[in-house]
Amino acid sequence: MNTDFNLEEEINKVLGAWNPMPVPEFLALDEYRYYATQIVLIGCDVDKLRTYLKQLVSEKLSVGYDDANPEHRKDIERVVEELVQLFKKGDAH
Amino acid sequence: MVAVQSPENAIGLRGCAYKSATGRFKWLNHDPIQEAGGINLYRFCGNDPIDLYDPFGLLFGQGGDAEQNPAGVNGPVGFSFSTPQPGYTAPPQPYTGPWMGPGDPNAPAYTPYNFLPYQGLMDMMGNGSYLTPDQAAAVATPIDFALSMPEARVTCPKFGTTHAAERAFERGFSPSRISQVLKDGEITPQVSRFGNPQLNFNLGGNQVIIDTTGRNAGNIINTFSDWTPLHGTKGYWSW
Numbered sequence: 001m002n003t004d005f006n007l008e009e010e011i012n013k014v015l016g017a018w019n020p021m022p023v024p025e026f027l028a029l030d031e032y033r034y035y036a037t038q039i040v041l042i043g044c045d046v047d048k049l050r051t052y053l054k055q056l057v058s059e060k061l062s063v064g065y066d067d068a069n070p071e072h073r074k075d076i077e078r079v080v081e082e083l084v085q086l087f088k089k090g091d092a093h
Numbered sequence: 094m095v096a097v098q099s100p101e102n103a104i105g106l107r108g109c110a111y112k113s114a115t116g117r118f119k120w121l122n123h124d125p126i127q128e129a130g131g132i133n134l135y136r137f138c139g140n141d142p143i144d145l146y147d148p149f150g151l152l153f154g155q156g157g158d159a160e161q162n163p164a165g166v167n168g169p170v171g172f173s174f175s176t177p178q179p180g181y182t183a184p185p186q187p188y189t190g191p192w193m194g195p196g197d198p199n200a201p202a203y204t205p206y207n208f209l210p211y212q213g214l215m216d217m218m219g220n221g222s223y224l225t226p227d228q229a230a231a232v233a234t235p236i237d238f239a240l241s242m243p244e245a246r247v248t249c250p251k252f253g254t255t256h257a258a259e260r261a262f263e264r265g266f267s268p269s270r271i272s273q274v275l276k277d278g279e280i281t282p283q284v285s286r287f288g289n290p291q292l293n294f295n296l297g298g299n300q301v302i303i304d305t306t307g308r309n310a311g312n313i314i315n316t317f318s319d320w321t322p323l324h325g326t327k328g329y330w331s332w
Contacts, residue, residue: 020286023303023328029316030327031260057287062254062309064289072287 007090012036016080020056020063035060044087049080128294154223251310253304266301274301294318298331 015036016028023031035056042048053076057065066072111298252258261271278301285291291314292303298319304312320331 020282021294021315022286023315023317027328031317034259060254060256061285062256062289062304062312062314063285063306064287064307066287069287075286087127 006093008036008040009072010086011039011083012087014079014086015039018079020061020065039083044084044091046080046084049083050076053079156295161299162285211233251312253309253314255311257314257316260328261313261316264318264328265298265326270299271301271316274299275303 010031012029015032019025019028020033021031022028039049039052042052054067056067057063057076058067065076190195252261260266274294274296278296278299281293281295283291283293285304289307292304292305294303295302300315300317300319302315304310304314317328320329320332
């Protein structure tokens with residue numbers, strides 16, 4: 001059983017639901033798949049996940065993330081928390 | 094489109110000429126690269142001469158022919174336009190269009206040959222893109238779009254991000270197709286999740302997203318189609 005594959009799919013679903021670009025719903029699960037793979041490689045490290053997501057929205061996607069905006073930071077933290085929970089769930093399997 | 098009105102300008106026809114006396118296309122030669130370009134020796138540029146470019150009939154198919162090789166020999170699904178023959182220099186075709194889009198209204202006039210600047214895209218390759226230099230060059234190479242483009246509504250758009258370049262590459266949004274959407278598409282303002290204002294240019298479901306603020310103002314940040322997947326890739330150009 002390939003648990004990494006399942007974890008990657010779950011992460012991809014989180015990114016697709018987050019959909020920062022945005023793209024149409026039917027496309028969301030394809031749009032961010034590459035980044036799900038990268039997040040699996042990062043692993044369950046809160047600081048690294050946070051840094052990666054900020055880099056993703058500010059540089060790779062260029063969707064206007066402002067680190068000085070508390071709402072923006074809160075949004076990132078929420079996604080980081082979801083990812084952490086997925087990693088923990090993956091470890092439990 | 095690469096206009097084919099006389100034998101003199103019949104470049105890009107895979108090494109073929111055509112007989113004009115009848116007023117109809119008639120291939121006088123078959124494919125100089127034989128079956129390597131596909132089993133149909135009389136087919137040219139994957140039957141997509143508007144977007145594909147192959148002045149000497151020797152290049153097409155290197156990146157993956159959408160029909161013959163949908164998985165792509167060297168690239169992802171859907172890559173289907175080729176690069177100019179080395180040594181071929183396109184004639185200067187300066188073009189200035191009225192400004193109607195985002196960015197600086199006093200931006201300098203652009204030519205087809207600084208559209209999607211190669212150097213700018215290559216700079217991004219160091220930022221984790223999977224595109225090889227050859228693939229990046231292909232997606233960034235201007236393809237005669239000005240010949241069918243009487244006016245432009247944005248000035249010198251280029252890819253603002255690696256993400257945008259990769260999605261355009263995967264989804265078959267060649268420079269000429271992008272320019273077509275920017276020229277004729279319906280413009281709808283939209284915002285990102287973080288409130289970043291964007292412009293959505295939509296032509297028949299094919300969409301080019303232009304950023305309007307910050308360092309990427311006026312640049313392409315995404316391309317996709319609303320249509321059912323063609324070539325096995327969601328969001329692929331729909332025509």
